[in-house]
Amino acid sequence: MQADFLKGIRFADFTWAGAGPFSTKIFSDFGAEVLKIEGKSRADPVRVGGPFRDGIFGINRSGYFASRNTGKKSVAINLKNPTSRETIYDIIRQSDVVSNNFGPGAMERLGLGYDDVKAIKPDIIYLAMPMYGENGPLANLLGVGMTISAVTGLMWQTGYEGEGPLGPGTHFPDHAANPYHAAFAVMAALRHRRATGKGMKIDLSQVESTINCMGLAFLEHAVTGVERERLGNRSPHHAPHNIFRCAGEDDWCAVAVTSDAQWRALCDAIGDEELAADPALATAEGRLADVERIEKAVGAWTATRDATAVMMELQAKGVPAGVVASSRYLMDEDQQLKHRGYWQVIDHPEIGESRFTSPPFLLDDERVNLKRPPLIGEHTDSVLTDILGYTPERVRALHAEGVLE
Structure with missing residues (x-):
């Protein structure tokens, strides 16, 4: 056009x-x-x-x-x-x-x-x-x-x-x-x-413009009076919420569970009955309290799988997941961008x-x-x-x- x-x-x-x-x-x-x-x-x-x-x-x-x-x-x-x-x-x-x-x-x-x-x-x-x-x-x-x-x-x-x-x-x-x-x-x-x-x-003002992208951090301080701590890729509200290493030299997938239903779907996808049966992990509060254990289990599952396969398997279960894309991946492998003629x-x-x-x-x-x-x-x-x-x-x-x- x-x-x-x-x-x-x-x-x-x-x-x-x-x-x-x-x-x-x-x-x-x-x-x-x-x-x-x-x-x-x-x-x-x-x-x-x-x-x-x-x-x-x-x-x-x-x-x-x-x-x-x-x-x-x-x-x-x-x-x-x-x-x-x-x-x-x-x-x-x-x-x-x-x-x-x-x-x-x-x-x-x-x-x-x-x-x-x-x-x-x-x-x-x-x-x-x-x-x-x-x-x-x-x-x-x-x-x-x-x-x-x-x-x-x-x-x-x-x-x-x-x-x-x-x-x-x-x-x-x-x-x-x-x-x-x-x-x-x-x-x-x-x-x-x-x-x-x-x-x-x-x-x-380029400073004022960029501050508009930081809304949640400022909102939390305005509401609670507490300044958010650095958490890497983790979330103060949800777990698991991180990137996980996959099979390959430097391949990763992001996984973000934001609801109890997604948590149950994740447990089903990775086949971990022990996590699924633990009542302490049924809520976000409980999962945040035991985040290290959860991330270890998810990481063990992703480590043997292709990153794109992890994304598609979890997405099929209704769990938000996305390949950590490199420039090469975006330009040469991302099928959605190719389809849309980006x-x-x-x-x-x-x-x-x-x-x-x-x-x-x-x-x-x-x-x-x-x-x-x-x-x-x-x-x-x-x-x-x-x-x-x-x-x-x-x-x-x-x-x-x-x-x-």
Whole structure:
């Protein structure tokens, strides 16, 4: 499906790295024209940070950059060149949204703060998404995915009993909460402008956004006054609730029993009559009190079985279970993702055919077709001539002056 639902919306997109580009990618995937303003002299860090196709470095070969910038147009401009501002302003005049995820003050130093932009485009929607928001005692602190995971409490409640905090294994805030909250805010602002004719500034704190994903821990503290302890994969409310090693070099399956009926079904599946007959284990409270014994029995059963077989056997009995999937498993073995056409193959001029994640839903039973990510500066000349109306001579002069890269 060619998704042109947002056709006619244009972004002047100054975002870079993870969360910001993912926010604007959502719009480009659904038909908006996202002009990625970037430079060769100071490239987007994920362009030069990899991972690179076949391990070969290249500013157009980063898989991370490609996955976060599908469908965009790249306009390479040297923002440090004092004469670049006129061209940037011309792009903004033709845009609906200006987006950035720099720290407070960065856009202002370039003459691109909200007041500057509003002066030339009164109905502009301006998205800023710094770590802590744009004002306050900590607003100027630097933020990346790891530090945001730390200061929001994500790391605090992730880890094993009696051990220190752990990260989630990826820059979780960059890939989930922050881009989707930002996209929703922009959609709300676009709807508001359609109704009122007025633009607005969106000041999205990535810390506040990520805290929204920590709801249960905060709710427990609010209700009980007690801070949740780190329990690894265990649950304070249910047992068994853990991952169990299966046959194979590094294969695991998660099992989460959340009701007494599921407990009885689990005992039946693993064929443990002793556990099933013990009245002390008939309730969650009793199972939590004897969790070590239960996990030992379940682990002995899973250890001789294939992880996928464990998942399917338990699911057939009505017990929630899931393979602990690796990247390889998800891309090559997960039959459900294959059935739904989740992985899309896009042919790229430098990295060749590569698989990309789709938007996680079907529309009228169809996938949204992704467009390939841009080469750096690929659309510079066409944007200036076709959208801004510059003459070829003027474009050549801007290249000669070092404004365009």
